[in-house]
Amino acid sequence: MPGTYLPSEYLPVLIFIMIATAFGLGALLIGMIFRLKRPYYEKLMPYESGITPTGETRTRFAIRFYIIAMLFVVFDVEAIFIYPWAVVFDKIGIYAFIEMVIFIVILFIGYIYAWKKEAFQWD
């Protein structure tokens, strides 16, 4: 029947997520009873090699990280497009192969462009 599909094989995954989260939180909560707690001002300071922290933590950081994140989105989405193609590769044959060659070549041009723009350069 259409519309009544229940992804029942995902039920164990759901239960597993709940149990794993409960394990983490539970161990922390139970541990609260046993562990000692003696906070004082110096102990609660952010660690900075034993000296008083100076300046802001969340300042500007290298633009490279943004570029890497953007490139990741491009390449990961492209990988997601390749997966279904790879799975049905046997059934479609030569036609799918030529299409994928075109897809990867286009992607590769973008890749070379990013390389030439020194997006992967860290210095």
Next chain:
Amino acid sequence: MTPEIDALIKFGINVLIIIIKIAVVLGVGLLHVAYATYFERKVIGHMQVRLGPMRVGPHGLLQPFADGLKLFFKEDILPDKADKPVFYLAPVIFMAAAMVNLSVIPFASNFVIANLNVGLLFVLAMAGIGVYGIFISGWASNSKYAFIGGLRSSAQVISYEIAMGLSLVGVMIMAGSLNLTDIVRAQQESIYGMYAIPQIVAFIVFTIAAVAETNRTPFDLPEAESELVAGYFTEYSGFRFALFFLGEYIAMFIMASMATVCFLGGWTLPWYITEVIPFINYVPGIVWFLMKVYAFIFFYYWIRATVPRYRYDQLMKIGWKILIPIALANILVTGLVKILI
């Protein structure tokens, strides 16, 4: 009894069976983590001509429990400036994201908790969720070391995730499935017996990416002790630190399992071994599975004891300029070979 109640009871029994299975896997997983740390310290100790832990129990066999108890009773320091709710949550996210992967790993021919038709994709997706744990902890700690460590680590993990995802495409083409059980079966039926032989290039790319994904040496820059103290979990102490530790070792187990399932034939042995030594078929599949996994984990420790750490620019260069082109070329070659044969 009405059919509704009957169905409900059936559902309840199903859930109970699932919970029992999960409890078994989780218990074995935690025991694995305990002894993986012991194994690591012993292996590295002996490689450096030391004995490793020897004091707690015979040959230090109870050391993991002593460590675990110590971490459990340690004070849980909550830094003043931290974003408290997020700081609390980050280790749980990291650990849970790693642990959930255990549900899709086929340990033996009929033992898998959730036989998803997109198992491989699920593992890659959960690796992506793990990055949230890393980045959130780095951000919420409000400490410079943690912040830089979190940034570095997330950039590293997402970079190598691409290479890893692309290296697995060759396996998908050969097996024609994303279901991990099907991938193992396809390997057993193929003439190679395991995909590590035809997909050797992908296997090497995968191995390098797996080491980088789990932030292990020689790619452990996020935790480079000499410059970043401990990286993203600098501010974590006690059991919260233990959760990060747990997540990391479970993630190593997952990566080793993925290598076993996708490249080394999972719980099966190649036909050219079973034909020659027929009685080997009586050994249960889980034994082979665990042997392959631990061989891969031993490899992790081996390179940790051997290879020095890379610089960050070298790390990015390996990921983006070497592994990704190789993985892409591997996809095309695999497709071409598949068309021709």
